[in-house]
Amino acid sequence: RITVDGEVTRAGIFPVSSNSSLIDAIALAGGFSPVGDAGKVFVYRNIGQNTLVANYNVEQIRAGKSRNPRIYGGDKIVVFASKSKIALNNLKDALGVASSAARIAVIPGI
Numbered sequence: 769r770i771t772v773d774g775e776v777t778r779a780g781i782f783p784v785s786s787n788s789s790l791i792d793a794i795a796l797a798g799g800f801s802p803v804g805d806a807g808k809v810f811v812y813r814n815i816g817q818n819t820l821v822a823n824y825n826v827e828q829i830r831a832g833k834s835r836n837p838r839i840y841g842g843d844k845i846v847v848f849a850s851k852s853k854i855a856l857n858n859l860k861d862a863l864g865v866a867s868s869a870a871r872i873a874v875i876p877g878i
Contacts, residue, residue, distance in 0.1 A: 770839055772797035774847040775804030784843075789836045790824055793845050800826075805850035811837065812844040 770784045770793055777798025784793070790811065800806060806826040813820045828834040839845070 769841055771844040772847075773844065775801040775849045776847050777801055784839055784841055788839045790839055790845065791826065791829060791836050793839050793843075794826060794847070797845075800847060801849075803849045804847045808848035808850070810846045810848070811839070812846070813840065814842060 769781050770788075771781050772793055773779045776794065777800070779797060782793070782796040790809065794800070794809070807828075809824045809826050811822045811824065813822075822837070824837065825834060829836045
């Protein structure tokens with residue numbers, strides 16, 4: 769079993785086959801959340817008493833520019849948030865509130 773956590777649609781623990789890849793693991797978790805950063809995908813793997821941590825860029829993997837690593841039972845995959853996507857969402861929210869207020873303010877006869 770593997771753990772997929774962070775900015776994915778359905779974080780959780782999933783079964784893994786002997787030939788599962790990082791892309792497969794992300795798919796099991798329903799893909800990235802709206803703020804998930806495909807360039808900040810970390811795989812944590814325990815090897816003896818040490819933990820190996822590797823950062824992967826899923827966009828590079830999908831483009832064929834990087835290898836799609838195999839995932840093993842016990843691996844933990846964490847997808848971090850994109851600061852720029854969070855900022856953009858916050859801006860959209862703020863603009864949405866501002867435009868709603870403007871629409872309310874121009875209603876005649878109230």
